[in-house]
Amino acid sequence: MNTIKIAVIGLGYVGLPLARLFSTKYETIGFDMNQNRVDALMAGHDSTLEVSDELLQSAIANGFKCTSDIEGIRDCNFYVVAVPTPVDKHNNPDLTPLYGASTTVGKVISKGDIVVYESTVYPGVTEDECIPVVEKVSGLKYNVDFFAGYSPERINPGDKLHTVEKIKKVTSGSTPEIGKKVNEVYASVITAGTHLAPTIKVAEAAKVIENSQRDINIAFVNELSKIFTRMGIDTQDVLEAASTKWNFLPFKPGLVGGHCIGVDPYYLAQCAQTYGYNPEIILAGRRMNDGMGEYVANQVVKLMLKKGIQVLNSNILILGFTFKENCPDVRNTKVIDIYRSLQEYHVNLAVYDPWANPTTVKYEYGIELTNELPKKKFDAVVLAVAHNEFTDINIGSLQKRASVVYDVKGFLDKGVINARL
DSSP states (O other): OTTOEEEEEOOSTTHHHHHHHHTTTSEEEEEOSOHHHHHHHHTTOOTTOSSOHHHHHHHHHTTOEEESOGGGGTTOSEEEEOOOOOBOTTSOBOOHHHHHHHHHHHHHOOTTOEEEEOSOOOTTHIIIIIHHHHHHHHOOOBTTTBEEEEOOOOOOTTOSSSOGGGSOEEEOBSSHHHHHHHHHHHHTTOTTOEEEOSSHHHHHHHHHHHHHHHHHHHHHHHHHHHHHHHHTOOHHHHHHHHTTSTTOOOOOOOOOOTTTTTTHHHHHHHHHHHTTOOOHHHHHHHHHHHTHHHHHHHHHHHHHHHTTOOOTTOEEEEEOOSSSTTSOOOTTOTHHHHHHHHHTTTOEEEEEOSSSOHHHHHHHHOOOOBSSOOSSOEEEEEEOSOOGGGTTOOGGGGEEEEEEEEESSSOSOGGGOSEEO
């Protein structure tokens, strides 16, 4: 075990925490093509805030290195790929980052080495899509000259309680012996333990259904919210009452964005379709959740009209823009759907988020965002993300005399809102 030298390819929300953790037991090098990202990390700061400056600087002091130079990882023998697996504008899986990372591995992998993929995929991608790239570039033969594994990432951005080492890890290998070796490496740093799956495809399938299951459950309560709103019943009150039963699943309605729950079901759906099966429930859940931003916007406008507030040229404040609370991640945020839908009513929109980077938001979405709470008053306030910083906001100070407050997250006191999802 002491002869293992690890390279983690991709130093984002998944790769960096894992690389830092591996560095506590093994010589570890982080590889990322983004030189600015590498420079920032080697200076001791992680802009994703997943690894604290203290932990990162301690790891660097103990030998952890990050590089954008492929030669820096050539001497490694245990490669871990942790790059994003997004979907394109048509919601089809985009494997481009995986192909690129596999090409990188192919350029440096040697006989006897192992490459482990962590990126979320549908069953078969590792061995049918990624490994052939490694073989072609390296000239080595799979399961003869080099081996593979799959250990799906289980990072929860912004969660400082369930950190990478505290979440049980699924592992797998391309042969039974390699599976045991991969499992040993992960088990040596994952304090929560590991589960060795019998095959790579089983491990891939386990990951993709985790988030699909959550997506479907959230879609169900989102549909309940639409039903109960028409009936004049508070959905949150209903869920609170139902949760008193021991086996009721406490899901809440809301926006489903981010790089996992809002994406992974499309990977599973496409895989099912290639086998001639149309996954009705999975895609129905996706349609429901993808439409919630527009639904929220329309509900806000209806509330304004009921109060006699002129919608045209009104001023509306959106609190929060990241895809979830207490983290700076704006990837696939569904708050943008609320924003775009409200734009269609020709209103003046302001977005306040103390966590999001205004430059990143401007580049990715083309909208202005501020890290400072506006001083003006608004015709409507929409709480879209439950950041801790919003706990003490004086909502009344943001409202005009006639105004509405809509709480997407069920976060604010019921006494200060007009409606909640």
